[in-house]
Amino acid sequence: xxxxxxxxxxxxxxxxxxxxxxxxxxxxxxxxxxxxxxxxxxxxxxxxxxxxxxxxxxxxxxxxxxxxxxxxxxxxxxxxxxxxxxxxxxxxxxxxxxxxxxxxxxxxxxxxxxxxxxxxxxxxxxxxxxxxxxxxxxxxxxxxxxxxxxxxxxxxxxxxxxxxxxxxxxxxxxxxxxxxxxxxxxxxxxxxx
Numbered sequence: 001x002x003x004x005x006x007x008x009x010x011x012x013x014x015x016x017x018x019x020x021x022x023x024x025x026x027x028x029x030x031x032x033x034x035x036x037x038x039x040x041x042x043x044x045x046x047x048x049x050x051x052x053x054x055x056x057x058x059x060x061x062x063x064x065x066x067x068x069x070x071x072x073x074x075x076x077x078x079x080x081x082x083x084x085x086x087x088x089x090x091x092x093x094x095x096x097x098x099x100x101x102x103x104x105x106x107x108x109x110x111x112x113x114x115x116x117x118x119x120x121x122x123x124x125x126x127x128x129x130x131x132x133x134x135x136x137x138x139x140x141x142x143x144x145x146x147x148x149x150x151x152x153x154x155x156x157x158x159x160x161x162x163x164x165x166x167x168x169x170x171x172x173x174x175x176x177x178x179x180x181x182x183x184x185x186x187x188x189x190x191x192x193x
Contacts, residue, residue: 006072018069025066029090032159033059039108039166047104054097058155061089091129091151098122098158109169110161118158125154 005014015021036055040048064086074080099122101108105115128150134140135147 013071022066022069026063029059029061029063029066031059032062035163039162047100047107051097051100051104054093054100057093058090058097061086061091061093065090088133090155091125091132094155094158095122095125095129095151098125098155098161101158101162105165108162108165110165114161114165118161121154121157121161125151128154 102118
């Protein structure tokens with residue numbers, strides 16, 4: 001929140017650098033969508049289509065969170081609905097994306113351990129989501145930031161696993177270009193020379 005200090009969601013909020021965080025969310029969402037289209041080719045089957053669709057939903061959601069703050073003013077004027085849709089969209093789509101990426105990890109370039117870590121992170125985030133929503137919808141609002149981070153951090157872990165794996169695969173291809181064996185045996189080599 002970029003405005004003056006206020007009580008929001010049962011907590012005192014005072015974010016003098018709120019605009020930096022909001023800008024970061026918009027950039028994150030934009031990069032997530034762009035990156036998904038650069039890494040996954042939707043023409044190559046259902047899995048890339050699913051992952052790109054989830055990336056678009058998550059990216060649009062996180063960008064919407066950055067554009068529409070969870071402030072008391074937005075609660076009063078009704079714009080909080082956009083913030084809420086964005087937040088819930090990224091929470092669900094982002095964690096499902098982590099699971100989908102992990103499930104097809106070897107095709108993407110993730111190691112088995114990173115695939116398992118991505119699936120585990122997404123599952124943990126989806127498990128925390130109903131706890132977060134219960135905290136919000138019951139009005140209990142106990143330590144809402146803790147529950148929110150339990151849903152959001154697994155998404156970021158999944159994105160970091162995916163991004164670092166794709167980068168590592170690219171580096172490996174750049175430093176180890178494929179070698180094409182023209183001749184299977186030395187006798188074949190002699191025949192062609």
